[in-house]
Amino acid sequence: MxxxxxxxxxxxxxxxxxxxxxxxxxxxxxxxxxxxxxxxxxxxxxxxxxxxxxxxxxxxxxxxxxxxxxxxxxxxxxxxxxxxxxxxxxxxxxxxxxxxxxxxDIDPLTxxxxxxxxxxxxxxxxxxxxxxxxxxxxxxxxxxxxxxxxxxxxxxxxxxxxxxxxxxxxxxxxxxxxxxxxxxxxxxxxxxxxxxxxxxxxxxxxxxxxxxxxxxxxxxxxxxxxxxxxxxxxxxxxxxxxxxxxxxxxxxxxxxKLEKQFEIRNMLAKVYQNELSAVSQITLPKVPVDGKHAWHLFIIQLDCQHLNTDRSEMIRQLRTANIECGVHYIPLHLFPYYQETYGYQIGDFPSAESVYKQAISLPMHALLDSDDVRTVANALKQLIEDAC
The missing domain is CATH 3.40.640.10 (Type I PLP-dependent aspartate aminotransferase-like (Major domain))
Incomplete structure (x- = not known):
């Protein structure tokens, strides 16, 4: 799509x-x-x-x-x-x-x-x-x-x-x-x-x-x-x-207009949650039970182990579909500077590494509407279905 x-x-x-x-x-x-x-x-x-x-x-x-x-x-x-x-x-x-x-290390859900x-x-x-x-x-x-x-x-x-x-x-x-x-x-x-x-x-x-x-x-x-x-x-x-x-x-x-922006982002996050909650290959971002999420980013975790594709290819295909996505973030201990300066190594923080390998940031900003989010969700679901 x-x-x-x-x-x-x-x-x-x-x-x-x-x-x-x-x-x-x-x-x-x-x-x-x-x-x-x-x-x-x-x-x-x-x-x-x-x-x-x-x-x-x-x-x-x-x-x-x-x-x-x-x-x-x-x-x-x-x-x-x-x-x-x-x-x-x-x-x-x-x-x-x-x-x-x-x-x-991090909590892989929050x-x-x-x-x-x-x-x-x-x-x-x-x-x-x-x-x-x-x-x-x-x-x-x-x-x-x-x-x-x-x-x-x-x-x-x-x-x-x-x-x-x-x-x-x-x-x-x-x-x-x-x-x-x-x-x-x-x-x-x-x-x-x-x-x-x-x-x-x-x-x-x-x-x-x-x-x-x-x-x-x-x-x-x-x-x-x-x-x-x-x-x-x-x-x-x-x-x-x-x-x-x-x-x-x-x-x-x-x-x-910050409060209005917060309302829009919160609405968009709910649309994403509704549209993607039934997709077993996706872990959705956790909604805090004791606070409010600002939804600066909407980061999903995509389980590619059971798909005939990888995260980079999925992002490339979404871009071909006119949808920009990103990855937030590459864990710092994987960079040469932090390894050489502070002695960090691959494997030090398994949860951060696991999340990074699966993370995709979907479009999230106040100029989107619910139809835009549904378009993103439908394109993602179609790509997952094609990769099964």
Missing amino acids: ISKKLIPLSRPWIDADGPEIPALKEVFSSRWLSTGPKCQEFEQRFSQYIGAKHSIAVNSCTAALHLSLHVSGVGPGDEVITTPYTFTATSEAIGYTGAKPVMI LNLDSSQVEAAITPRTKAIVPVHMAGHPCEMDNLTEICNRYNLVLIDDAAHAISSQYRGTMIGNTGNLSAFSFHATKNLAIGEGGMITTNCDELAKRLKVVRLHGITKDAWKRQSRKDSWYYEVVEQGFKYNLSDIQAVLGLCQLA
């Missing part, structure tokens, strides 16, 4: 007649393009949405993770527990600090790190835990929080996929000591590039605002908008991780 139109894996929700173009014109007219009033407004609105006391805008989720680890005191010789089933940025940020990413394995991985060098809410499925935050409290560890959420996710009634981003969000072009809130750190700690928030911009006590907007406030001090070594007002105003527009 060939789709009459291309059904893309991901697309940002930006309409030609939407609010983004007028909002950008307003910023351009103001002549203030870097970090300024729109960035401050975006931070305030984001805090209101998440329910966290502070939000600090940065230029990527990678920067958000790095700064969160940095202000938490993670450094050379330390260890940080995380998952192999994530994009490389998660462990890359840990490496920036000089610490070692200590990976543990795709999140298996919290029952965390305690066994803790050593005297362990400083923090960085769970990834994979695809938007919330991690078991109660278990992780209890472990962190007992061992005096910092809990830093990699919430790149998890804006709108909830765990037991609490928004992800209002759960750990710090949380890092992504606003990359493929994310549920897309501004091209960008990120946000949320925290309820006044001291951490104050320091984050300093280190995100060269360790300077006042950004340019604060110096410009106050009389006789040209003076600033550099109080520590910082980074160039600030967000521009151009990106921030896009964030404000995206934030205004």
Whole structure:
């Protein structure tokens, strides 16, 4: 079954007649393009949405993770527990600090790190835990929080996929000591590039605002908008991780329709579940019983052992049918860098490897409708039937 139109894996929700173009014109007219009033407004609105006391805008989720680890005191010789089933940025940020990413295997149904394995991985060098809410499925935050409290560890959420996710009634981003969000072009809130750190700690928030911009006590907007406030001090070594007002105003527009986007993604996920639940060769993503899934990704696991095809061929045939799919993710321990630098080997994390071999990400974004999803599901079912 060939789709009459291309059904893309991901697309940002930006309409030609939407609010983004007028909002950008307003910023351009103001002549203030870097970090300024729109960035401050975006931070305030984001805090209101998440329910966290502070939000600090940065230029990527990678920067958000790095700064969160940095202000938490993670450094050379330390260890940080995380998952192999994530994009490389998660462990890359840990490496920036000089610490070692200590990976543990995943739950093959939620795709999140298996919290029952965390305690066994803790050593005297362990400083923090960085769970990834994979695809938007919330991690078991109660278990992780209890472990962190007992061992005096910092809990830093990699919430790149998890804006709108909830765990037991609490928004992800209002759960750990710090949380890092992504606003990359493929994310549920897309501004091209960008990120946000949320925290309820006044001291951490104050320091984050300093280190995100060269360790300077006042950004340019604060110096410009106050009389006789040209003076600033550099109080520590910082980074160039600030967000521009151009990106921030896009964030404000995206934030205004985030709940509608969540409703659409949730509806699309239900259509996928209904259409594919009877296909024995497919394991569908688990729906959390004690939270809300953001459905950044819709990842199925396809059992090709009993089919006359493999995962790559299935993706190729779907693309021939005008349907884009992807694979999220190649487990980090399979990459040469992580093997050579940290000694990881093939076979270290069997659940992550098993999921990876079967994973296919189906199209999921707010510009799809239920007919698009049914087209994808029908094409997939036909290919499976042909391969039996």
